Amino acid sequence: MKKTLLASSLLLLSMSSVQAADAPRWDMGSVSYQSSSYDEETLTGFAVSGSKLITDDIFVSARYDNISEEIESIVGDFDINIATLSAGLGYRYAIMPNTDLYGVVSYESVSSKLSFDSESLGENTENGYGLKLGARSKVIDNVELASAISYVYIDGEGEAGIDLSAMYDFTDYLSAGVGYEKTEHTDTASLTGYFFF
Numbered sequence: 175m176k177k178t179l180l181a182s183s184l185l186l187l188s189m190s191s192v193q194a195a196d197a198p199r200w201d202m203g204s205v206s207y208q209s210s211s212y213d214e215e216t217l218t219g220f221a222v223s224g225s226k227l228i229t230d231d232i233f234v235s236a237r238y239d240n241i242s243e244e245i246e247s248i249v250g251d252f253d254i255n256i257a258t259l260s261a262g263l264g265y266r267y268a269i270m271p272n273t274d275l276y277g278v279v280s281y282e283s284v285s286s287k288l289s290f291d292s293e294s295l296g297e298n299t300e301n302g303y304g305l306k307l308g309a310r311s312k313v314i315d316n317v318e319l320a321s322a323i324s325y326v327y328i329d330g331e332g333e334a335g336i337d338l339s340a341m342y343d344f345t346d347y348l349s350a351g352v353g354y355e356k357t358e359h360t361d362t363a364s365l366t367g368y369f370f371f
Contacts, residue, residue, distance in 0.1 A: 198310040208364040217241040253289040273311040280304040302328030316343045
């Protein structure tokens with residue numbers, strides 16, 4: 175089912191009309207509110223990210239996520255916090271005037287912290303790498319759709335995921351969008367504001 179959904183998304187992106195002349199923009203930053211479901215728990219928080227072309231086709235990217243949850247109990251409150259850092263180098267290839275395929279190789283770091291009544295019970299940081307292959311397309315003048323598959327390998331374990339998003343341009347510099355990401359253990363929905371430079 176996952177492979178079918180992804181293949182359909184990539185096919186739709188690649189078949190989008192060439193009449194939408196604008197190409198996807200890569201010099202940008204974003205701020206997101208996100209909600210992640212993990213093992214029947216829901217963690218909420220924010221993410222900041224950005225990318226910048228360093229040649230016509232090569233770009234750098236970075237992302238920082240921070241989500242947390244407070245669990246109330248009769249003995250006190252437990253706090254769970256998860257912070258993720260990703261820094262990557264990517265390559266874009268224009269298959270149509272309005273559609274880019276891209277790939278990214280990244281360094282990944284995940285830090286988790288558990289606290290009880292503001293007292294730390296332990297922290298853990300793990301590092302690894304990530305791979306991503308995706309497509310972005312301006313399907314009409316003000317709307318961009320994107321999809322990607324990803325693989326992250328950290329501390330001896332790998333996890334694959336899919337990522338779907340849609341963005342609406344209010345001006346040449348400001349946009350807003352929604353996103354959905356699914357991995358083996360998590361489902362994440364997000365609302366994002368973008369700025370372009």
